[in-house]
Amino acid sequence: MTTxxxxxxxxxxxxxxxxxxxxRAENSLARKLVAPALVLMLLVTAFPMLRALYLSxxxxxxxxxxxxxxxxxxxxxxxxSDWLFWKTTLNTVGIMIITVAVELVIxxxxxxxxxxxxxARGVIRTSILIPYGVITVVSGFAWQFAFSNTNGFxxxxxxFTPDDFNWFGQYWSSMLAxxxxxxxxxxxxxxxxxxxxxxxxxxxxLEAAKVDGATWWQRLFKVILPNMRAAIMVAVxxxxxxxxxxxxxxxxxxxxANGTESISFLTYRQVIEQFQLGIGSALxxxxxxSVLVVAFVIVKLFRVNLADxxxxx
Amino acid sequence: xGKSLKANLGTILGCALILIWxxxxxxxxxSLSFKSQEAxxxxxxxxxxSSGGGAGWSNYSDVLQDGQFRQAIFNSIGISLxxxxxxxxxxxxxxxxxxxxxxxGKKFVLTTALVIAMFPVVSLVGPLFDMWRAFGIYDTWLGLxxxxxSFTLPLAIWTLSAFFRxxxxxxxxxxxxxxxxxxxxxxxxxxxxAAPGVFTAAILTxxxxxxxxxFGISLTSTERARPIPAALSFFVGDDPFNRPSSLLAAGAxxxxxxxxxxxxxxQRKIVAGLTAGAVKG
Numbered sequence: 001m002t003t004x005x006x007x008x009x010x011x012x013x014x015x016x017x018x019x020x021x022x023x024r025a026e027n028s029l030a031r032k033l034v035a036p037a038l039v040l041m042l043l044v045t046a047f048p049m050l051r052a053l054y055l056s057x058x059x060x061x062x063x064x065x066x067x068x069x070x071x072x073x074x075x076x077x078x079x080x081s082d083w084l085f086w087k088t089t090l091n092t093v094g095i096m097i098i099t100v101a102v103e104l105v106i107x108x109x110x111x112x113x114x115x116x117x118x119x120a121r122g123v124i125r126t127s128i129l130i131p132y133g134v135i136t137v138v139s140g141f142a143w144q145f146a147f148s149n150t151n152g153f154x155x156x157x158x159x160f161t162p163d164d165f166n167w168f169g170q171y172w173s174s175m176l177a178x179x180x181x182x183x184x185x186x187x188x189x190x191x192x193x194x195x196x197x198x199x200x201x202x203x204x205x206l207e208a209a210k211v212d213g214a215t216w217w218q219r220l221f222k223v224i225l226p227n228m229r230a231a232i233m234v235a236v237x238x239x240x241x242x243x244x245x246x247x248x249x250x251x252x253x254x255x256x257a258n259g260t261e262s263i264s265f266l267t268y269r270q271v272i273e274q275f276q277l278g279i280g281s282a283l284x285x286x287x288x289x290s291v292l293v294v295a296f297v298i299v300k301l302f303r304v305n306l307a308d309x310x311x312x313x
Numbered sequence: 314x315g316k317s318l319k320a321n322l323g324t325i326l327g328c329a330l331i332l333i334w335x336x337x338x339x340x341x342x343x344s345l346s347f348k349s350q351e352a353x354x355x356x357x358x359x360x361x362x363s364s365g366g367g368a369g370w371s372n373y374s375d376v377l378q379d380g381q382f383r384q385a386i387f388n389s390i391g392i393s394l395x396x397x398x399x400x401x402x403x404x405x406x407x408x409x410x411x412x413x414x415x416x417x418g419k420k421f422v423l424t425t426a427l428v429i430a431m432f433p434v435v436s437l438v439g440p441l442f443d444m445w446r447a448f449g450i451y452d453t454w455l456g457l458x459x460x461x462x463s464f465t466l467p468l469a470i471w472t473l474s475a476f477f478r479x480x481x482x483x484x485x486x487x488x489x490x491x492x493x494x495x496x497x498x499x500x501x502x503x504x505x506x507a508a509p510g511v512f513t514a515a516i517l518t519x520x521x522x523x524x525x526x527x528f529g530i531s532l533t534s535t536e537r538a539r540p541i542p543a544a545l546s547f548f549v550g551d552d553p554f555n556r557p558s559s560l561l562a563a564g565a566x567x568x569x570x571x572x573x574x575x576x577x578x579x580q581r582k583i584v585a586g587l588t589a590g591a592v593k594g
Binding site: 030033034040044045055062112113114116120125134135142143151157184189195244247248251267277284285 | 331335339342348356359403404409410416425428431432433435464526545561568573575576
């Protein structure tokens with residue numbers, strides 16, 4: 001989608017003189033057409049975000065609204081000095097890195113298979129969309145019940161766990177179950193994006209490499225992957241930001257027990273369950289800022305790679 | 314010969330793995346929904362209902378007779394459909410402008426959409442909760458439709474503008490040269506070409522709205538507007554300490570089947586829509 005944005009603003013396309021009547025008319029028509037979408041998007045994001053920024057400066061609890069008082073940056077100090085905030089951030093980052101890495105590998109393998117397969121193509125492509133279509137809450141339930149030690153099947157299928165092993169009894173196994181549901185649900189999305197990227201790798205180049213005697217692994221790492229950089233970047237960026245917002249699975253599967261809270265979950269709990277709008281708003285702002293940091297880091301990381309790739313060729 | 318057989322075997326194995334991956338959890342929740350509540354209460358591990366532990370369709374009839382559940386389904390259908398319809402209309406206007414017209418601020422619109430698509434939804438829940446209560450639209454359909462619309466707009470705008478860029482707009486002029494009025498040219502030539510894209514955007518948008526959970530649990534408090542994912546998560550049954558998992562599984566199946574059928578039916582369009590914005594250009 002990033003590539004699309006770049007082409008959409010390609011200045012080379014704008015060949016008309018900037019001040020002709022026609023371009024002025026186009027400008028005003030376009031503004032009228034775009035206005036409803038823009039207003040609506042800003043109304044529900046920018047405005048509430050500014051309000052969160054404002055509320056975060058107050059000690060404000062809905063259970064005692066009259067006691068609202070201005071406290072400056074105290075809420076931020078409280079959040080940032082609390083181990084719980086860092087613990088949930090660490091959880092979120094961990095979930096993001098592990099799930100996206102696993103999804104990238106499995107998603108790519110799936111994309112390779114789907115790219116190759118000729119028979120049953122429709123069946124495979126259809127079934128890959130099933131996890132995408134299943135509601136996240138339902139996927140959370142399915143996996144929670146599957147891992148359950150009283151009614152699930154995972155313990156009896158896995159050779160290395162005792163039959164009464166309680167997956168939701170401690171931190172690591174709970175996190176594993178949460179990540180399993182996340183990975184199951186979103187790998188198909190990843191593989192579809194990668195499949196589209198795979199389709200753009202030129203067959204001629206692969207054939208040439210084959211003729212030159214390149215092995216399968218050499219072709220994968222020297223031809224296929226470098227030519228798919230843009231598609232991989234888009235897939236990773238979108239999935240990573242999506243994973244960073246993880247909430248539904250955790251709410252359903254552990255409700256934050258055993259220290260499995262994500263930063264989204266902590267924010268939700270402060271605002272909706274405890275009615276602490278002041279500190280909750282501070283957390284909202286911090287969550288928003290951390291998403292920006294994650295996006296920035298990923299874009300930077302990949303840009304370096306893209307520049308390297310250009311120098312090589 | 315031997316090599317191609319090996320490669321084919323790999324592909325077949327890969328296909329089998331994909332199918333298992335996609336279908337296993339779904340098969341599991343369906344299987345669970347046919348276990349009797351008694352069997353689940355005493356604990357019945359295993360994939361399939363153990364002998365005598367089956368419940369037939371009774372979980373389904375229980376779920377469908379539940380007033381709260383039916384109301385939640387009704388809410389979800391109504392809210393998602395209205396949000397989809399409005400969002401697609403507004404996104405079509407914007408996407409047409411982006412694909413077809415040159416104007417100042419195009420980059421701003423696209424960047425805004427991009428940022429919103431990445432927005433951490435939970436960070437808006439607090440202020441929206443507060444604002445909606447002040448406006449009196451907390452726990453109403455409208456209170457959910459507005460956030461669903463603005464959060465589906467970026468997806469719809471991308472998908473649609475990617476589709477619209479592919480339309481050969483010169484055909485419109487060609488029709489006009491052939492004597493059609495500009496309205497006729499637009500309606501007879503462009504609308505049929507744009508319709509599949511609009512439809513795809515509508516399906517993806519509907520998906521998003523149906524899937525939403527964060528707004529569903531935080532901007533509602535009663536069954537008046539609570540959508541199905543939220544209702545499922547609050548579903549406790551008769552015994553609050555023992556979640557009725559087989560009943561819940563039946564509810565989950567009922568909530569998921571329509572959307573999965575939709576997916577299966579329109580899979581080509583969905584794949585095109587998901588990848589159009591991402592890689593074309």
